[in-house]
Amino acid sequence: MIIPLKENSLTETFNQLFSIMLEKRIVDALIVPQSILSDRTYAYTLVKDPSKIKNSQPFLPILMTNGAKLVSSLTIWDPKQKLGAVLRVCEIRSVIELAKFKQANLDRLFLIGVDCLGTMELREFEKMSNSKEGFKIEKYLSDLLSGKITNLRKACQICTYPIPKNVSMNLGFIGVDFKKEIYLHTSDEIASELGIGKSGNPERREETVSQIEATKKKQHDQFLSELKERFKSISDLLNEFAQCKRCFNCRVECPICYCKECIFLTNLFEHKPEQYLLWAKRKGAIKLPYDTLLFHLTRLNHMASSCIGCGQCSSACPNNLPVFELFQFMGKEVQKIFEYNPGNNVEEKPPITVFKEEELEPL
Amino acid sequence: MEFEPKIIAFVCNWCTYAAADLAGTSRIQYPPNVRIIRLMCSGAVDPIYIMKALLEGADGILIGGCHPGDCHYQNGNYKARRRIAILKTILRNLGIPDERVQLKWISASEGKKFADTITKMVEDLKKLGPSPFRTMWEI
Numbered sequence: 113m114i115i116p117l118k119e120n121s122l123t124e125t126f127n128q129l130f131s132i133m134l135e136k137r138i139v140d141a142l143i144v145p146q147s148i149l150s151d152r153t154y155a156y157t158l159v160k161d162p163s164k165i166k167n168s169q170p171f172l173p174i175l176m177t178n179g180a181k182l183v184s185s186l187t188i189w190d191p192k193q194k195l196g197a198v199l200r201v202c203e204i205r206s207v208i209e210l211a212k213f214k215q216a217n218l219d220r221l222f223l224i225g226v227d228c229l230g231t232m233e234l235r236e237f238e239k240m241s242n243s244k245e246g247f248k249i250e251k252y253l254s255d256l257l258s259g260k261i262t263n264l265r266k267a268c269q270i271c272t273y274p275i276p277k278n279v280s281m282n283l284g285f286i287g288v289d290f291k292k293e294i295y296l297h298t299s300d301e302i303a304s305e306l307g308i309g310k311s312g313n314p315e316r317r318e319e320t321v322s323q324i325e326a327t328k329k330k331q332h333d334q335f336l337s338e339l340k341e342r343f344k345s346i347s348d349l350l351n352e353f354a355q356c357k358r359c360f361n362c363r364v365e366c367p368i369c370y371c372k373e374c375i376f377l378t379n380l381f382e383h384k385p386e387q388y389l390l391w392a393k394r395k396g397a398i399k400l401p402y403d404t405l406l407f408h409l410t411r412l413n414h415m416a417s418s419c420i421g422c423g424q425c426s427s428a429c430p431n432n433l434p435v436f437e438l439f440q441f442m443g444k445e446v447q448k449i450f451e452y453n454p455g456n457n458v459e460e461k462p463p464i465t466v467f468k469e470e471e472l473e474p475l
Numbered sequence: 476m477e478f479e480p481k482i483i484a485f486v487c488n489w490c491t492y493a494a495a496d497l498a499g500t501s502r503i504q505y506p507p508n509v510r511i512i513r514l515m516c517s518g519a520v521d522p523i524y525i526m527k528a529l530l531e532g533a534d535g536i537l538i539g540g541c542h543p544g545d546c547h548y549q550n551g552n553y554k555a556r557r558r559i560a561i562l563k564t565i566l567r568n569l570g571i572p573d574e575r576v577q578l579k580w581i582s583a584s585e586g587k588k589f590a591d592t593i594t595k596m597v598e599d600l601k602k603l604g605p606s607p608f609r610t611m612w613e614i
Contacts, residue, residue, distance in 0.1 A: 340568075343568065343569065344568075344569070344570055345569055345570040346569050346570070346571070346607070346608075346611070346614075348569075349569060350611075350613055350614065354613065375521075375523060395532075395609075395610065395611075395612035396612060397612045398612055399612070399613050399614065404614075405530060405614045406523070406526055406527055406530055406614075409522075409526045409530075409565070410522060410523040410526055412565055413522035413523070413526070413558070413561055413562055413565065414522070416561065416565070417561060441568075442564075442565055442568065445564050445565070445568055446561050446564050446565070449560060449561075449564055450557075463557060463561075464554075464557060464558065464561070467550060467553035467554060467556065467557055468553075469543060469544070469553070470543075471556075472556055472557070472560045473556070475556070475559055475560060475563060475577075475578050
């Protein structure tokens with residue numbers, strides 16, 4: 113259906129929509145990105161009182177964190193309330209993947225997915241907000257659609273999923289005249305309960321979406337073939353990852369790395385001085401901190417099969433290492449052998465949790 | 476002096492370890508290039524052990540388990556097979572030859588097969604030469 117803008121403002125329109133959803137108890141609580149304190153500071157908020165929805169911004173150009181982790185912490189035990197969550201496609205895919213690992217529960221979850229053509233790094237967003245023109249969501253969206261935004265995160269540049277799947281509600285701007293209206297897709301029952309907007313589909317939406325998907329697919333394939341050249345050998349990997357300082361930020365931000373007790377945080381990697389000196393003696397020298405490559409290779413083995421490619425690992429890296437690039441490339445290679453598309457369908461079991469009696473051999 | 480490869484073998488308690496034992500008690504000769512680590516199941520071999528051994532300079536890794544369908548824990552070896560498939564996909568893409576990591580099913584009665592596997596692996600690894608990680612200190 114189509115919802116005409118309230119007071120010519122996307123934010124006001126969304127504020128109204130989310131308030132109605134809370135008032136009519138379509139959801140009992142809502143996770144939604146809002147500006148807090150000032151219009152430059154954004155965060156996810158968990159809202160119970162509709163009056164606290166003041167500056168909702170579902171089409172925000174940044175991803176403060178992968179919201180799937182927030183959803184996981186709110187649903188891993190039964191929240192006993194219907195929980196709404198306004199999320200991007202990569203976050204929804206992560207939620208689906210986490211649900212398969214029993215780290216999130218979809219039963220009381222009302223997923224609200226937004227159209228997404230990409231996000232930028234926080235520092236880039238700050239530059240934009242601090243510029244003379246400032247940040248205006250309407251202008252940003254039209255620039256995004258016309259391809260004028262060139263500083264998107266790498267993961268977003270090659271993402272082939274502009275519109276969400278597996279959601280109870282889709283909020284859209286692609287192929288929509290968003291200076292006048294927004295697109296909302298949901299069940300008829302909920303649409304009538306909302307009582308705003310009019311039924312109908314934007315004429316150009318389907319066509320625009322498939323155009324974008326085709327362009328992105330091309331960029332994605334091109335990028336993957338570049339990566340194949342880039343990570344050909346262990347030396348290549350070393351060259352790219354030599355500056356890793358083992359802060360584990362990539363692991364912390366990764367929605368798939370959900371282990372409460374990661375092996376790399378155990379005392380298995382606290383060695384006595386003699387041990388380091390022995391290693392150094394054997395090869396003449398070692399690089400410190402030690403075991404950085406082992407960390408990335410192990411993490412690859414553990415979760416590449418479920419990597420949904422949100423790119424938060426790279427965004428979290430203080431040394432700007434191509435973590436996303438490595439995981440995207442290896443992830444796709446690993447997923448290929450199991451014909452697995454993570455985050456796509458909750459019924460599809462992750463490759464490392466199942467097996468067939470006859471498969472894969474000879475290895 | 477001829478290059479002598481060093482093999483780390485992760486073997487399961489119920490089949491491949493018993494096979495190694497049988498090879499010994501039957502006095503079957505095989506090259507002394509293997510260091511055996513016994514685990515309860517091939518499904519208990521986390522890829523981190525294999526990666527660590529490789530990065531520290533092991534020339535070859537053998538993972539030995541019960542034949543499909545014979546796992547003492549019903550399906551540990553099937554899970555191991557998937558993990559090794561993932562591991563080998565990653566290694567292959569990084570240009571590490573398939574011979575360096577091998578998964579073999581060797582039952583408790585197959586002492587001969589265990590000896591033959593090691594013999595063949597040593598031959599292959601000799602042809603391949605020492606692992607580059609033996610001297611690569613920058614990892």
